[in-house]
Amino acid sequence: MSIQWFPGHMNAARRQAAESMEKVDLVIEVLDARVPQASSNPMIESLRRARQRPCLKILNKSDLADPAATRAWLQHYGAQPQVTAVALSCRKPADVAKVPALCLALAPHRGTALKPLRLMIMGIPNVGKSTLMNALLKKRVAKVGDEPAVTKTQQRLFLGNNIVLIDTPGLMWPKIEHPTDGLMLAASHAIGVNAIIEEEVAAFLGELLLQRYPALLAARYGLQPEGMDGIGVVEAIATRRGFRLRGGDADVEKAAHTLLQDYRSGALGRISLETPSSRVALLASYVPPPSLADPQPQEDIDDE
Numbered sequence: 001m002s003i004q005w006f007p008g009h010m011n012a013a014r015r016q017a018a019e020s021m022e023k024v025d026l027v028i029e030v031l032d033a034r035v036p037q038a039s040s041n042p043m044i045e046s047l048r049r050a051r052q053r054p055c056l057k058i059l060n061k062s063d064l065a066d067p068a069a070t071r072a073w074l075q076h077y078g079a080q081p082q083v084t085a086v087a088l089s090c091r092k093p094a095d096v097a098k099v100p101a102l103c104l105a106l107a108p109h110r111g112t113a114l115k116p117l118r119l120m121i122m123g124i125p126n127v128g129k130s131t132l133m134n135a136l137l138k139k140r141v142a143k144v145g146d147e148p149a150v151t152k153t154q155q156r157l158f159l160g161n162n163i164v165l166i167d168t169p170g171l172m173w174p175k176i177e178h179p180t181d182g183l184m185l186a187a188s189h190a191i192g193v194n195a196i197i198e199e200e201v202a203a204f205l206g207e208l209l210l211q212r213y214p215a216l217l218a219a220r221y222g223l224q225p226e227g228m229d230g231i232g233v234v235e236a237i238a239t240r241r242g243f244r245l246r247g248g249d250a251d252v253e254k255a256a257h258t259l260l261q262d263y264r265s266g267a268l269g270r271i272s273l274e275t276p277s278s279r280v281a282l283l284a285s286y287v288p289p290p291s292l293a294d295p296q297p298q299e300d301i302d303d304e
Contacts (some may be wrong), residue, residue, distance in 0.1 A: 013283050014043060017168050019052045022118060024166060025107045030101070030123035030132060032188050033059035033087055034066075036073045038181040039190060043173045044122050054082040054106040056099070060128040062087035069272035074275040082106075090128040096135040100163060116162040125170030133157070133167050178282060180204075184273045189264050199234065202256030205263060206233030208273055216269040220262060234259060268274045 021027075027048045032039040036059055047054055057077050062070055070087045077085035084106055088095035103119055104110075110117040123129050134140050136159055155167040170190075176182040183204040186196045207230030209217050214225040223236050237243070238255035245251045262268040274282075 001222045007065070011107040014171060016170065017044075017120070017122065018047055019169075020166055021047050021053065023119040024053065025110045026103055026117065026119050027053050027055045028058060028103070028119055028121045028132075029055055030060050030090075030121065030127045032127045032131045032190065032250075033062040033070055034064060034271060035133060035181075035184045035188050036077075037276075037279050038178075038184045038274060039124050039127055039188070041122075041124050041171050041173050043171065053083075054085075056102055056106060057083060057085040058090075058099070058132070059087040059148065060090050060132070061088045063092075064266040064270060066270050066272035071274045072276050090131040090135055093135060096132065099136060100159070100161060101133075103163070111162050113162055116164050118166070119159075120166045120168060122168050123170060124172055124185070124190050125192075127170070129167060129170065133165065137164065180282060187263060187273065189260075190192045198260060199252055199256040202234050202259045203230035205259060205273075206230035209233070209263075209268075210269070213269065213271055216271065220268050 015165075027044070029040065029048075030043055036057075040057075059065070059070060059073060065087075069167075074085045074087060077083055084102055086098065086102060088098070090096055103117060107117055109115070113247045121129050121133060129134070137157060155165075157165045157167065161164050176185075183201055185191050186201045187205045206217075210225050210228060210230065210233065217223050217225055217233065221237050221240050223233065223240070227231075228236065234252050235250055236261055238250035238252055241255065241258065243251035243254040243258075259268075263271060
């Protein structure tokens with residue numbers, strides 16, 4: 001299953017972001033700590049590098065992620081030039097209070113009355129950008145929702161302490177190259193429900209959990225993970241929870257929704273769907289699909 005999601009307003013948002021990048025000193029990229037690289041928009045990385053802007057990568061929702069995986073990601077990003085990475089929860093004021101000082105450290109020549117520090121907050125939909133904005137400003141200035149793509153226009157706001165914030169809409173990119181990235185993003189609720197089939201996403205999630213967190217599945221649903229596959233996990237949840245359709249068939253749609261909600265809310269436990277090492281393995285094994293523009297092999301013709 002290959003998931004693609006690029007709502008129309010994102011084209012305009014991408015153009016605005018490219019124009020604004022020239023006028024900012026620092027990019028704050030908000031990532032989902034459970035899927036940091038899958039939730040990193042390559043367009044954002046390309047824009048900031050073209051303008052040579054430093055970046056504070058915030059691994060948000062770290063309270064839902066596997067701590068060991070998060071430590072590995074912080075080390076991975078911390079080794080990159082002009083990048084500082086921090087794991088936090090944008091819902092915790094004490095965590096958010098660390099952000100201004102981290103930004104000033106990345107741009108020490110700014111942050112005065114004559115030269116205020118200009119920050120641009122970027123990220124894909126539903127990773128917590130608006131929550132971060134509201135927490136930094138200590139008031140509700142950005143709309144927060146549980147559906148992706150709530151923010152659709154840029155906002156320019158003054159934080160105080162000579163810091164200016166530019167909030168941008170959630171930006172996806174036109175083509176998700178790796179199918180597993182699309183599935184991880186869908187499982188983590190970064191893609192609109194109209195672009196996914198929940199049963200297929202839940203089966204993918206179930207398969208990944210069987211490989212990495214079978215004990216959490218067993219504890220939450222009373223399953224015996226041995227010998228199961230992802231579809232079997234969804235069916236077993238329907239059986240264990242008594243989800244039935246009229247006629248007695250298992251309600252796998254409700255079971256799929258339950259599994260996804262339990263993962264997203266943290267009820268299932270602290271889970272990361274990728275690590276730096278799993279990312280390396282993904283890239284090493286990936287074979288891009290053939291392009292229509294590629295030359296097609298011709299059958300050998302015997303010359304007589």
